Amino acid sequence: MPEKPRLLPVDEADLQEKTLASLAPYRDNDGRIYTIWATLAHHEDALRRYLVFSNHVLGKNTLPLKSRELMILRIAARAQAGYEWDQHVRIARRAGLSDETILEAATGARDGLDELDQVLLAATDSLVDHQGVDDELWDRMCAHLSTEQVIDVLYTVGQYLTIATVINTLGVRTEGEFALPLPRPALQKEVPA
Structure with missing residues (x-):
């Protein structure tokens, strides 16, 4: 930035x-x-x-609101896109997500999340790291999601990586103080694409 x-x-x-x-x-x-x-x-x-x-x-988007927000927050944290993070912390809170859940998703902790959100965050990390998912993760996604939802996973990650790139390159600042400090995420184990 x-x-x-x-x-x-x-x-x-x-x-x-x-x-x-x-x-x-x-x-x-x-x-x-x-x-x-x-x-x-x-x-x-x-x-x-x-x-x-x-x-x-x-x-x-056909994805559940809370799940979509966890994905966006993970992207914002990984990219260190402060503006994106701040806006989506506010949206996630309005959707009923706790700060603890928001921070867990952002930092890569998944143990407290349901199976769908674990799969979606694994897919988010794989798409960020490899621009794709391996067959095992694909099968897990398809076990939980319709075809439209799988496509919306791809669109969501692509859109918010684009916005993170814009924010960080142009230096877009938040309108005020952060609603929740932007954490530095732990990197996940390498997931083959």
Whole structure:
């Protein structure tokens, strides 16, 4: 993460009406556009197109909400993407996840999680490390998930790795203090792809 933001958020007054319409659901409690989206608004056409995919992954995903959030938190912690971490800690809490569960997923501890979440976090780590999963993990995924859900696992990991890369490269900062400190995750044992 650079010492200071490489791109500052675009002022709302400088955005096209169609971009403002696309960003209507992406505002904080004070009505401000979230920093990540205001930063990506430097390329308004791409942002509007990206929001369609992002809306599927975040809002219409077939995975259970709590499971999806554990995956995103694992990615954010592994990538040390503070903005992503902070936003999804808040979402995970609203979904009913405890800070203890959030931190366990982030650091790679899986013993307290149910079998589905253990499989999803193993898949997340394998996809981050190898951009794929081995046959044994594939079979475990298919034992718990529909075909659509398996595809949503891939989309979720891909989307949030992309956002982590953007956050870390552009130096996107949180809107305030961290809701929960960003832990350094323990690395998992090597899982063959």
